[in-house]
Amino acid sequence: MSTADTDLLSAHARGDAWAVARAYLTxxxxxxxxxxxxxxxxxxxxxxxxxLEADDPLAEACHERLRRMGRV
Structure with missing residues (x-):
């Protein structure tokens, strides 16, 4: 299992939406x-x-990237 996978699972287990968002971004x-x-x-x-769940400003950047990809 990669470090990214471990970080993602750990953040989910802690219920840390901020860390989960960043792990998914990675x-x-x-x-x-x-x-x-x-x-x-x-x-x-x-x-x-x-x-969005964490009320993190990162949401706007994620949305913009998805928009540029034609996904939203």
Missing amino acids: AADMAAEGEDNDRAAFFLTHAWVFA
């Missing part, structure tokens, strides 16, 4: 680097949802 960035746009959009959508 996963989205990794998928995008590998040019897997569907996977990147999947993780980015989750980052957006958890950022």
